[in-house]
Amino acid sequence: MNQTLKKEIDTLVRLQQIELEMNRLRQEVEKVENQKKELAVRLTAFETALDADKLALEQLQQHCIDLEGEIQVVNDRIIKSNETLRMVKTNKEYQVLLREVDDNKKRKNSLEDHVLTLYEQREDAEVRVKESQAQFLQLKAQVQAEQAKIDEQTVGDKERLSELEQQQQSIGKSLDPALLNRFRRIAKMNQGQAVARVSNETCTGCFMNVPPQLCIEVQRGNQMISCPQCSRILYYMEE
Ligand SMILES: [Zn+2]
DSSP, rough: HHHHHHHHHHHHHHHHHHHHHHHHHHHHHHOOOOOOOHHHOOOOOHHHHHHHHHHHHHHHHHHHHHHHHHHHHHHHHHHHHHHHHOOOOHHHHHHHHHHHHHHOOOHHHHHHHHHHHHHHHHHHHHHHHHHHHHHHHHHHHHHHHHHHHHHHHHHHHHHHHHHHHHHHHHHHHOOHHHHHHHHHHHHHHHTOEEEEEEEEEEEEOOOOOOOHHHHHHHHTTOOOBTTTTTTOOOEEEOO
């Protein structure tokens, strides 16, 4: 058995284990990071709805203030007209002013009806905003707690990932660049798996039969043998 070859294949197997583990960890981290993002999106959606409710309330409040001002103006006009009424000399003037007072009273009544409806709407809106605000704060606390939990979960995975990355790099440097290229090329075609064990005359990478003669050569370990089906570098290990 060629000891250099054996060592190279051992190293490739180790590199493959590291990289498969890295992929698994990356997927795991990505999954939880996505959960974190989804939580943030939920919170933002709630906040947007709350902001819309707040804006509607502000508009109602302003509308009430405007109407109150208008009622005040009409009321002042009625008072002034009543005062003038006492001083008019002709019947005609009197009739005109009386009609003016009457018109303004009608206007005032209709404005007051309107503002009462708005007060009710404003009250409803105030309740809604208050409730939404409380719910928002509750959701925010909940989301932050869940995000913190997620961060805690991924800390371990991220540490392990950076350890593996270092091992991957140092193994990469120790390998012959041509061999590493070959490993990379085959791995790319096979979901990251470039080396496969032969077991029961079968390639454990693609589960196809390996011809007996080839199996013997793999077992002898004097040259690097690839699986005829999937091109993975084959190795032998005692069962
Ligand atoms: Zn194969």
